[in-house]
Amino acid sequence: MALNISEGESLRAYYTKGYYEVFNHIPACNQELVVVSFKNGLDDECSFRKSLARTLPKRMEEIMAWIEKYARVEEDT
DSSP: OOOOOTOOOOOHHHHIIIIHHHHHHHHTTOOOHHHHHHHTSSOOOOOHHHHHHSSSSSSSHHHHHHHHHHHHHHOOO
């Protein structure tokens, strides 16, 4: 819940530094809470956060797929 994206940090790095590990190590982890926590740690101006505001995935598998798409675009720019 305390993780926040750092200035200049990529979306992929933010995701892998904590959320992926936590999700995989806590079998009873509430997926919706993890998704909301991930979103809340993003910068307010982040386009990915804005897309999550429109449609918030309920499962980590969904958000992981979205992250991959956004991370590829982020890395290309």
